[in-house]
Amino acid sequence: MNIQEAWAYGRLQLAHASSFPDLDARLLLEYLLQVGHSFLVAYGEKDLTLEQELGYRQFIQRAKQKEPIPYITGMAQFYGLDICVNPSVLIPRPETEQLVECALAWAKSRQPLQAVDVGTGSGCIAVCLAKHLPRAGIFATDISSEALEVARKNAAQYVPGRVGFYEGNLLTPFPAEADLIIANLPYVSRDEWTMVDDGVKWYEPTIALIGGSDGLDLISELLQQAMSKLRPGGAIFLEVGWQQGQAVVQLARKRFPSADVALIADYAGQDRIVSICTG
Template identity: 40%
Template sequence: MPSLLDQVTRKLHPTSDSPALDAQVLLAHITEKQRSWVLAHPELSLSPKQRIKLEAALQALLQGIPLPYVLGHWEFYGLDFLVSPDVLIPRPETEELVEFGLGWLRDNKSRTVLEMGTGSGCIAIALAKNIPDLKLLAVDLSSAALDIARQNAAIHWVDDQIQFIHSDLFSNLQPATFDLITANLPYIPSETLKTLDVYTREPSLALDGGKDGLQLIRRLLLDAPQWLAPDGLILLELDSSHVQAALKLASTIFPKSVIQLKQDLAGRDRFLAVQT
């Protein structure tokens, strides 16, 4: 008879690109064990209560609900974050944004950060956890997302380092300057988004970048000069399809700055860095 892990993997085949991995993660969540433990115990069986939880989770997954929302949490940069359908699911490529930001902050001994579009708070919290004297302002248009972000900050004991603000970009902020302004703003063109599976699975507010995908990024870059400290850095995640347009825009707004494109682990242009 197939193991429970094999049975769950088979059930997930129709809806998952990685059914074996998803089955491992799901069973680890249900049993409150490590994924390595699940792999090492093919004889695993569940209690009646655990079986009910598994069936409910499988039903949700087969209806198209993403695994992180079913679990209620997801890992990012080695940290576990609460997630809900009100926030974008943290992506591995965004960990590179954190890596670039940490490297620059440490090299420049800079200690003030503004993050736009914080969502679950994963970027701000990862930065704060790795630089204990960092002070951050994290902004989002969604009150529901900010509720999740505040919970995550408290869970990771960095809520004293991060102030969360409900704002449409800079509109509700008090005048200040920041060493680093960073963002993973919505950047998928509206018409493109409607053709993607993610359109019905994650919040459009966190995905829709307007007609050309640069609507919010353009607004941020236009307003950023008055908020960026001298010798500061703007670090943005972009879609590879419009990095050249963003590069041209940044060059117009910051003609005297050093502007670079940085690649993700797959070698694609993914991040825009503007060093004033």
């Protein structure tokens, strides 16, 4: 089997299992051979070794069972970085890049400052903040020790010594006050959970996804905790479910009545970020 044949085999096998069979087959082949897209195109007639062919067939079988590609390759792209992932962390999503962008736009001119990423998972948000805010103290919390292990690994690779990690419930383990609180917390409701894609439901950690019966348990608790942890003039940026914007705005106004609370739409026009600026 040569590269072209392997790619075609992968594409065909994934035709019903994936929304992007061609892309997924290619990414697995690139990962297996440790090459880029252009190599596959230029050397399409190069034969795979028997070992490579067996390895590729195994990857394709895993993807066919709906295992997300980043869990197979151990890597997900986020804000221009290759972030290490495993099944104890949520795979970073493109919409979260916009959350990072909004927070950076607020924070860049306000350095030095202290920022905390609540529910850090793979550490993707904290790592980006540390990379783009060189004069900020960056901290991150998560309730999952396994997730923190992955986050520490990513921070060590990209921003060694820059992120302080704390294990525990939301802001509780963070011993100080912060100017910036950023969080992409679990926000899937019980009803929505039944409609979530199988690949997500079967492989991604439920603790990273379900936010109680209406999806708002953790966001609501965080806002309450933030009342005593956010410095005057500080800001909170939250990623929310596309139908939760107004509900989170109400919660935020209740906790921070004099703050400027805004709903920010994603590139698809859906409300996905709530910003709460107290300054």
